[in-house]
Amino acid sequence: MPTLTKLYSMEEAALHNTPDDCWVVVDGKIYDVTKYLEDHPGGADVLLEATGKDATEEFDDAGHSKSAKELMQDYFIGELDPTPEIPEMEVFRKEQDTGFASKLMDNVVQYWAIPAAVIGISAVVAILYARRK
Numbered sequence: 001m002p003t004l005t006k007l008y009s010m011e012e013a014a015l016h017n018t019p020d021d022c023w024v025v026v027d028g029k030i031y032d033v034t035k036y037l038e039d040h041p042g043g044a045d046v047l048l049e050a051t052g053k054d055a056t057e058e059f060d061d062a063g064h065s066k067s068a069k070e071l072m073q074d075y076f077i078g079e080l081d082p083t084p085e086i087p088e089m090e091v092f093r094k095e096q097d098t099g100f101a102s103k104l105m106d107n108v109v110q111y112w113a114i115p116a117a118v119i120g121i122s123a124v125v126a127i128l129y130a131r132r133k
């Protein structure tokens, strides 16, 4: 039967960084070592300091035995989410020019451009017509 592995982001794993709630990340896997803190031969402090980051290097440097690696499986709770975080989209709003001059220009263009053009064209036609007579 397929097993479902829970995925967590590093940000989420990093929130568990206290003696009452301690997660460590080793080799892309997440371990809840809260109940193991006091029993850890390397000390609770070492585990607490290893929270919020990829502790693989420190773990390997400590030269953990085969039995230590087997024991780890008891504390496995999930894996690091490999999908990169999608940056939140920012909504850009074009700054509106609220200056008086530009407002005036907008109004002129909106309300006067067409009547002015009609009057201008009519005037030209009227002059041409009057000349022909």
Ligand code: HEM
Pocket: 024, 026, 031, 033, 040, 041, 042, 043, 046, 047, 050, 055, 058, 059, 062, 063, 064, 065, 066, 067, 068, 069, 071, 072, 075
């Ligand atoms: C679920 C996770 C872990 C388990 C089950 C575990 C288990 C153990 C065990 C059984 C030992 C005794 C030596 C051995 O048998 O290898 C040990 C020692 C040690 N561990 Fe861990 N460990 C874990 C995570 C870590 C992490 C994340 C670090 C470092 C960031 C670490 C650092 C150490 C150190 C420094 C020692 C002492 C080595 C020494 O004094 O020789 N351990 N650990």
